[in-house]
Amino acid sequence: MGKSRTTDDTRIFDLPIHRSSRWIFNCYVIEGDAGESVIIDPGLASTAEGALRHLRSVGRGVDQLHSICTHGHVDHLNGMPILRDSAGARSYLPARCERYLKGESPRTFGHKVAMRFFPMVAQQPFALSTLGELARADGSIGFGGSSHEFQFPYAPDGFVGEGGSLPGASRWKVLEVPGHSDDSICFYDSVTCTLISGDAVLTHNGRAWFNPEIVDSKASAETEERLRALDVRHLLPGHGLPISGRVWDDAMSFRERPKARGLVARCLRRISG
Numbered sequence: 001m002g003k004s005r006t007t008d009d010t011r012i013f014d015l016p017i018h019r020s021s022r023w024i025f026n027c028y029v030i031e032g033d034a035g036e037s038v039i040i041d042p043g044l045a046s047t048a049e050g051a052l053r054h055l056r057s058v059g060r061g062v063d064q065l066h067s068i069c070t071h072g073h074v075d076h077l078n079g080m081p082i083l084r085d086s087a088g089a090r091s092y093l094p095a096r097c098e099r100y101l102k103g104e105s106p107r108t109f110g111h112k113v114a115m116r117f118f119p120m121v122a123q124q125p126f127a128l129s130t131l132g133e134l135a136r137a138d139g140s141i142g143f144g145g146s147s148h149e150f151q152f153p154y155a156p157d158g159f160v161g162e163g164g165s166l167p168g169a170s171r172w173k174v175l176e177v178p179g180h181s182d183d184s185i186c187f188y189d190s191v192t193c194t195l196i197s198g199d200a201v202l203t204h205n206g207r208a209w210f211n212p213e214i215v216d217s218k219a220s221a222e223t224e225e226r227l228r229a230l231d232v233r234h235l236l237p238g239h240g241l242p243i244s245g246r247v248w249d250d251a252m253s254f255r256e257r258p259k260a261r262g263l264v265a266r267c268l269r270r271i272s273g
């Protein structure tokens with residue numbers, strides 16, 4: 001430990017990226033190509049609205065706005081219709097979601113596997129309202145939670161997959177990183193060595209943690225090996241605080257299970273309403 005640092009700031013390190021988060025649910029806003037902006041993982045109504053407020057506060061128009069999720073779990077795309085309806089944002093999904101929309105059932109993990117990520121939930125201020133926001137998602141969008149089929153309420157504007165670029169921020173490349181889910185993707189900027197990892201990699205106490213919540217251990221091992229070979233100096237996870245530095249040096253494998261002692265007490269001490 002000690003080689004990486006974390007931030008609670010909404011602007012991340014010195015990057016042109018803003019974080020709009022509630023509890024452990026991270027949504028990122030990238031200032032992209034000329035006048036364009038990209039909102040990644042608008043998982044909650046409140047994070048989507050926070051992202052729009054940020055863009056307006058920095059004088060960035062929302063007329064060239066794109067939104068995309070790193071995978072189809074409900075907590076990563078639930079706010080996407082708000083961005084479309086209130087700001088005309090174009091909506092993009094990972095390539096695999098196209099198959100889900102044609103009837104393929106996404107693989108999901110049970111509660112026992114879902115519990116594995118619990119040790120990291122106390123590092124961001126706990127907001128009870130986020131649970132209400134997710135409960136109201138009612139299975140009409142995404143998958144996971146109560147829904148085992150992928151739902152999306154309108155035709156998306158496109159799908160992105162391996163080797164593609166992020167719509168609206170062409171410097172960012174798309175990597176397919178299955179394991180946590182079959183549709184998981186990451187976004188990588190080789191200029192700043194920044195990885196927006198979605199749920200392929202979480203962070204826990206200032207360390208990267210390859211997500212132990214998985215549907216496929218072989219794919220998870222391959223994803224971990226592939227990402228560890230990538231030069232990453234800023235890691236912006238789907239859940240947990242962003243970290244920078246030599247992020248892989250003390251990274252935990254997806255097979256590791258850190259202790260979760262005193263978790264409820266720590267959550268309650270950091271309650272934010």
Ligand SMILES: [Zn+2]
Binds near residue numbers: 071073180199
């Ligand atoms: Zn997920």
